[in-house]
Amino acid sequence: MQRFAALLDGLLLTPSRNGKLALIADYLREAPDPDRGWALAALTGAVDFPAVKAGTVRGLMAKRVDPVLWELSRDFVGDTAETASLLWPEPEPAPQGPSPTLGEIVTALASTTRASAPALLASLLDRLDTGGRYALIKFATGALRIGISARLAKVAFAQAFAVPVDAVEEYWHGQSPPYAPLFQWATGAAPPPRTDLLPLFRPFMLAHPLEDEAISLEDYVAEWKWDGIRVQLVHVNGETRVYSRGGDEISASFPEIAGALPFPAVLDGELLVRGNQQGGEAGGAASFNALQQRLGRKTVSKAMLAEAPAFVRLYDVLIEGGEDLREQPWTARRARLEALMPRLDPQRFDLSETIAAADMDALAEIRAGARDAAIEGVMLKDRASPYVAGRRAGLWYKWKRAPLLVDCVLMYAQRGSGKRSSFYSDFTFGCWDGDPDAGAELLPVGKAYFGFTDEELKWLDRHVRQNTVAKFGPVRETDKSLVFEVAFDSVHASKRHKSGVAMRFPRISRIRQDKPAHEADRLEALRALVT
Amino acid sequence: MAGCFTWIKAEPTGICIVPADAWIDPSRAVARALVTHGHADHARGGHGQTIATPATLAIMGARYGVADGAVPASYHEPFTLGGGVTATFLPAGHVLGSAQILLEYAGERVIVTGDYKRSPDPTCQPFAVTPCDLFITEATFGLPVFRHPPIADEIARLLAVRAGNPERCVLVGAYALGKAQRLIAELRAAGWREPIYLHGAMETMCRLYEAQGVPLGDLRPATGVPKAELAGTIVICPPSALTDRWSRRLPDPLTAMASGWMRVRQRARQRGVELPLVISDHADWDELTQTIAEVNPAETWITHGREEALLRWCELHQRRARALALTGYEDEDD
Numbered sequence: 128m129q130r131f132a133a134l135l136d137g138l139l140l141t142p143s144r145n146g147k148l149a150l151i152a153d154y155l156r157e158a159p160d161p162d163r164g165w166a167l168a169a170l171t172g173a174v175d176f177p178a179v180k181a182g183t184v185r186g187l188m189a190k191r192v193d194p195v196l197w198e199l200s201r202d203f204v205g206d207t208a209e210t211a212s213l214l215w216p217e218p219e220p221a222p223q224g225p226s227p228t229l230g231e232i233v234t235a236l237a238s239t240t241r242a243s244a245p246a247l248l249a250s251l252l253d254r255l256d257t258g259g260r261y262a263l264i265k266f267a268t269g270a271l272r273i274g275i276s277a278r279l280a281k282v283a284f285a286q287a288f289a290v291p292v293d294a295v296e297e298y299w300h301g302q303s304p305p306y307a308p309l310f311q312w313a314t315g316a317a318p319p320p321r322t323d324l325l326p327l328f329r330p331f332m333l334a335h336p337l338e339d340e341a342i343s344l345e346d347y348v349a350e351w352k353w354d355g356i357r358v359q360l361v362h363v364n365g366e367t368r369v370y371s372r373g374g375d376e377i378s379a380s381f382p383e384i385a386g387a388l389p390f391p392a393v394l395d396g397e398l399l400v401r402g403n404q405q406g407g408e409a410g411g412a413a414s415f416n417a418l419q420q421r422l423g424r425k426t427v428s429k430a431m432l433a434e435a436p437a438f439v440r441l442y443d444v445l446i447e448g449g450e451d452l453r454e455q456p457w458t459a460r461r462a463r464l465e466a467l468m469p470r471l472d473p474q475r476f477d478l479s480e481t482i483a484a485a486d487m488d489a490l491a492e493i494r495a496g497a498r499d500a501a502i503e504g505v506m507l508k509d510r511a512s513p514y515v516a517g518r519r520a521g522l523w524y525k526w527k528r529a530p531l532l533v534d535c536v537l538m539y540a541q542r543g544s545g546k547r548s549s550f551y552s553d554f555t556f557g558c559w560d561g562d563p564d565a566g567a568e569l570l571p572v573g574k575a576y577f578g579f580t581d582e583e584l585k586w587l588d589r590h591v592r593q594n595t596v597a598k599f600g601p602v603r604e605t606d607k608s609l610v611f612e613v614a615f616d617s618v619h620a621s622k623r624h625k626s627g628v629a630m631r632f633p634r635i636s637r638i639r640q641d642k643p644a645h646e647a648d649r650l651e652a653l654r655a656l657v658t
Numbered sequence: 659m660a661g662c663f664t665w666i667k668a669e670p671t672g673i674c675i676v677p678a679d680a681w682i683d684p685s686r687a688v689a690r691a692l693v694t695h696g697h698a699d700h701a702r703g704g705h706g707q708t709i710a711t712p713a714t715l716a717i718m719g720a721r722y723g724v725a726d727g728a729v730p731a732s733y734h735e736p737f738t739l740g741g742g743v744t745a746t747f748l749p750a751g752h753v754l755g756s757a758q759i760l761l762e763y764a765g766e767r768v769i770v771t772g773d774y775k776r777s778p779d780p781t782c783q784p785f786a787v788t789p790c791d792l793f794i795t796e797a798t799f800g801l802p803v804f805r806h807p808p809i810a811d812e813i814a815r816l817l818a819v820r821a822g823n824p825e826r827c828v829l830v831g832a833y834a835l836g837k838a839q840r841l842i843a844e845l846r847a848a849g850w851r852e853p854i855y856l857h858g859a860m861e862t863m864c865r866l867y868e869a870q871g872v873p874l875g876d877l878r879p880a881t882g883v884p885k886a887e888l889a890g891t892i893v894i895c896p897p898s899a900l901t902d903r904w905s906r907r908l909p910d911p912l913t914a915m916a917s918g919w920m921r922v923r924q925r926a927r928q929r930g931v932e933l934p935l936v937i938s939d940h941a942d943w944d945e946l947t948q949t950i951a952e953v954n955p956a957e958t959w960i961t962h963g964r965e966e967a968l969l970r971w972c973e974l975h976q977r978r979a980r981a982l983a984l985t986g987y988e989d990e991d992d
Contacts, residue, residue, distance in 0.1 A: 136923070139927055140921055140923070140926060140927060140931065140932050140933070140934065141805045141932060142930060142932070187767070193970065193974060195966075196801075196802050196967055196970055196971070199801060199964070199966055199967045199970070200801050200802055200803045200967070203801055203803065203922070203964070204803055204922050204924065205922055205924055206923075209922065209923055209924065210803060212803075213803040213805075213921070213922075214802055214803060259924070542901075549901050549903055549905065549906060551904065630759075
């Protein structure tokens, strides 16, 4: 437990991602089984002991600390677990013997009831120091909240044992704490766990941005890059699951899709809702904005299903009828996918058509001529490419449309974190809500923290410090004299922002020291670009 | 006659000794001030007469230039304050020169602690427990979550982290008066003989401590030293400089902070501190409560800090107490 407590402390106080990765990786290599598996479960949010809740801890403290002193302390510290760990009375006499291990704690907590949990927790707390008590309470109540994502923990696992993170992602699903088969595989003690009989997520194949590479359409096929969310459909044993990019299951949000795949397969496609923007009037899709209304819902109303019905535009097939097609070339998989289409409900599925173009120049023309602002650009896929997890050089490219540009005025700056912790590096910028010479105001339209060089960052930091008009904690308001040329992919109407618009993927494209602030763009220019 | 103390008045701007027309640690300029110690929030300039220990007067002199009307008061030597009041400065163990002030008038004994601590400190004389009727105490760390660990443990952690990161430097944020010198003295006591590098704001006080007989070893300015030479060293700066542009000159500094607030992880995290060192020059909860029990006054007044919790403790232990509302005392960086 002390080793796990030290890990939590380190993670809490280490600002850099690499530092956190190294801490977790060291722990996973050094800690014994099953402790390290349980620690991994805690880091990925997979620990739950129904008999232990935050109220259990408060109840324990109420018997040991005056309620007024507890409240005052809790208010100051701001965290129940930490307050309890600091206020827990040291037992007299001091306990003998080693502190409990994570495995021992799990065994005890798993078999406890609501009635016996307080006494058990108390006896464990007595055997730990302040840091250990904090870690125990966090672990037992299942709420670590230390800013570690499950993905970061998996990357650390891959780093610890020098195995590919995509393999970790694939084998992870279907395993439960303390993940013994996963550790056995990673340490070379056993073959990888079987995954073919489970409705598991397979990591997506991703694309590199096309820059200067010379590409021939004889080798590469072109497809539109649709603006929805990438999904994977997995059907095994009569059950279908829908996964999003990060491997999160979203079946409950899209029941019409989950119910529409009737045979065993793993399919890759773009989730869209019906509309007339992407792909034409009939059988087309709405903008991303329409899809957004349906994301993140645990249940979906009938009205919503009728108003914004979802469908999947299919890109690829990974597995069909128990046969893993991922090693086969794109052309072979595409043939399999096209052969599948008649078996699928056309209401719920269509095929992402390839674009016919003689050469790249012709393709460039087609791409530029796509009036449809909701289409993000085109994809170029090597016809011989196998389906591999992640971004592999030379196989798939995304060729985005040239970004949109708008001139904005710097309004606020916030200090960055980690390497940038002493620099003002997060910038909020705005556009004029009318004619600035007639007294119009600036309204914030976006925020960006990249797109500039290290040299430019130093200059920007100095500019912010020398032109501050007000400070709000870590944020400085500037005199609104500096113009940025901001690049972005698209802009949408948004009720959440005072300006009424929200940019997708904004970044600083140029610092326009030459341009006076009143010549920056007005909101109407942005509104005209709304899709 | 215990329980009256009408000759002592707690005003928002300080504690007034009415018969002598004198003030303790006033936050505005007065004709006659008794100053417990040299921290800026207690020792302000501009008084007509300033009564303090010689070390405190030296610290004030270094901060504000030569103080007119400086009246030195030695520890344990009673002197007449006028109006029938006798005053005695007693060691408070907070920083060099820090004092509690014992006031005697009409058979009543009152102690104003100023800031104090009970744990050992090689840079100043230890707190003297002295019986009195009215005990006016600070409460900076007046919450039961504050328990300062032995300083040797914290110094050992600092040295271990330094040894584990040979290509970085450990940058410790520490209050320029008291904390920095105690940290240096404890590092020396733990066997650290290498040069310790200082932010410019630290130098005056370190020189003053040495002149007052507190040896601090090889100290050097961090400014102007090539980055590579600072790898593996310990650098001390004021807390405000930790995330300032000043620290960009250092080789990938590992940020540490020596403060009682570091006991609370979330506080350390908020400040971006990687190595929290729980080192304080104030009494922790146990010291505050133990001291009240030992001094055993008829009444306790609580000046500044987290008064409510200490007030509650007094209530639970059936001790007469009240909280004073004094302004102008800061506790942010200690």
